[in-house]
Amino acid sequence: MKKWTMTITAILLLIFITSGYAKDDKTNEVAHIINVLNENGAKPDKWTMYFRGQLGFTPKGLGYLKQAEALKRNYPEFSWVVGKDDNGHYKMTGQFQHDLGVTEKVTVITYPQKNQSASYFIYAVEGLVNTNQNWKEIQALIDDRIEDSVGGNPKIFSCVTGTYGDKMVVDLYSQANELVQAFSGVPVEELKEETFVSLSAYTEQWEQAIYTGHQNKMNLQVALRTEGLGSKTTVTIGTPIITSEY
16 A cells, blocks of 8 residues: 655645644644544554744854854754765755653755755754643743744644554545544545545634645644554644645
8 A cells, every 4th residue: 555645845845835824832732633632532642843943044064064063053952963865955954852751853954056055944843742742831832932943933733643443444435524624624625535534624724725736725633543443543633734644
């Protein structure tokens, strides 16, 4: 079976084209998704939030090293690794386990751009779902990172993953539709297979949105996958789109 994958880098490069983050409490969206999964018989496991920013241009060659040095000075608590990605672009990844019970990650990609090198970064914060999370403090952390790195109103991508028990019989398509309806959403596109279903939808509950390839407005995506009869079913919900492997 083909594995459907959406990489963070590709998605963020392609769809940063619509309405922005209105600097409200984006953790409310994550908490809302967690509640919907609980209410629909799933066990939410993990959540993530991302935003992207530009670092500008540097001379070709070793110019990226200056950016690496600056990042290490600005974020001394992070552990950094420098290497290359699958496309041969320079890649720098930093990670920090925060005392809020979340993990912060910064990924910097540097690539050729005419006679210079251009760089962008992706900031991510993620955590396991539990009852002790302080969403107010997590939101304050994200706001601080936005202010320090890009300012303004970047687009925030949120995602929650979970599972249904292996003894629970789930009709993937029906369950995906029920989840969309729980957000008062209207499906705009779908992908349906025997063991995998993905629904893209639009809900007026959230302001931020993007456009699909068919120019349909969307800000909610629900994906369910099962390995077959008697196996557990995984569920992934993202806004405005899923930005991780599912």
